[in-house]
Amino acid sequence: MAQNVQENEQVMSTEDLLQAQIELYHHCLAFIKSMALRAATDLRIPDAIHCNGGAATLTDLAAHVGLHPTKLSHLRRLMRVLTLSGIFTVHDDDGEATYTLTRVSRLLLSDGVERTHGLSQIVRVFVNPVAVASQFSLHEWFTVEQAAAVSLFEVAHGCTRWEMIANDSKDGSMFNAGMVEDSSVAMDIILRKSSNVFRGINSLVDVGGGYGAVAAAVVRAFPDIKCTVLDLPHIVAKAPSNNNIQFVGSDLFEFIPAADVVLLKCILHCWQHDDCVKIMRRCKEAISARDAGGKEMQLLFDVFMMYTDGIEREEHEWKKIFLEAGFSDYKIIPVLGVRSIIEVYP
Numbered sequence: 001m002a003q004n005v006q007e008n009e010q011v012m013s014t015e016d017l018l019q020a021q022i023e024l025y026h027h028c029l030a031f032i033k034s035m036a037l038r039a040a041t042d043l044r045i046p047d048a049i050h051c052n053g054g055a056a057t058l059t060d061l062a063a064h065v066g067l068h069p070t071k072l073s074h075l076r077r078l079m080r081v082l083t084l085s086g087i088f089t090v091h092d093d094d095g096e097a098t099y100t101l102t103r104v105s106r107l108l109l110s111d112g113v114e115r116t117h118g119l120s121q122i123v124r125v126f127v128n129p130v131a132v133a134s135q136f137s138l139h140e141w142f143t144v145e146q147a148a149a150v151s152l153f154e155v156a157h158g159c160t161r162w163e164m165i166a167n168d169s170k171d172g173s174m175f176n177a178g179m180v181e182d183s184s185v186a187m188d189i190i191l192r193k194s195s196n197v198f199r200g201i202n203s204l205v206d207v208g209g210g211y212g213a214v215a216a217a218v219v220r221a222f223p224d225i226k227c228t229v230l231d232l233p234h235i236v237a238k239a240p241s242n243n244n245i246q247f248v249g250s251d252l253f254e255f256i257p258a259a260d261v262v263l264l265k266c267i268l269h270c271w272q273h274d275d276c277v278k279i280m281r282r283c284k285e286a287i288s289a290r291d292a293g294g295k296e297m298q299l300l301f302d303v304f305m306m307y308t309d310g311i312e313r314e315e316h317e318w319k320k321i322f323l324e325a326g327f328s329d330y331k332i333i334p335v336l337g338v339r340s341i342i343e344v345y346p
């Protein structure tokens, strides 16, 4: 077997060998694109282009970002990688390169610069030494008994992601600011595409809701929904105050306040299977607690309806009736409290 492998390697053509080496180096250096993106974000190159009327030469950029005079040619090289990645576009104006924004770099404009959305903080969440360093522990995590029992982050840093945030306020601010940006963009898309999911809801709890960006977007669009944000006490303590949102500092494994709906954004993907089940159990309790009043009313109504020999039915009982009557499908649309509309399709 070993001999076969050696023979195969020996018969690799010169072209293949060269190509394989290029491909390998390409993979090795893929991180340069991320690092260049992070540098462009920190140097605020998108702002520089925007403030220069939407197009900037290298000299314009240098002036705006406060470039050290010895680094002009290095900035050109950085911009070459960034245009290759589609972060900027380059035009040749009479032999001089002029850079413009793309839809990606428009997302990197700073607060205060006219923009619809900003995602520069989330770039810092993804591309930062703490996050990247974790990936260097993959080998240990895959192979060492003790390491395999904890998260990759713990192997690299000796604490969980949430413990580091609790103990390092700079790291915590960076992380939460990034999540606020992500939530603003996500909620804009969700409210444009699927705002129906929030109709008919009286109360909602955003579990692990951080600084409350999701809840803020929900109450802006649906002011009648009573929104609660649950997160760890030191996180909610730093959340910007909002009279329309109630913040609760608690451990999501211990307690989730009652609500019609529990919202989990970017939560379950942080946890292993068993922890997800524990979280979902807490969510079920929270919804059931809110439901208890409605459920009781439903039961009373059910007995009341006996006077006409009627019944308050569960979904599977309605389904049986509709299908038996020859309808092909149905949809239950909650309206308010215990009331729903049932659409039945022929």
Ligand SMILES: C[S@@+](CC[C@H](N)C(=O)[O-])C[C@H]1O[C@@H](n2cnc3c(N)ncnc32)[C@H](O)[C@@H]1O
Binding pocket: 162, 179, 180, 182, 183, 207, 208, 209, 210, 211, 230, 231, 232, 235, 250, 251, 252, 253, 264, 265, 266, 267, 270
């Ligand atoms: C990936 S962030 C998601 C934040 C927010 N849902 C969003 O999408 O912007 C995970 C959140 O879970 C919170 N968290 C982690 N462990 C928690 C716990 N045991 N109890 C409550 N919140 C927790 C963190 O503080 C953080 O805000």
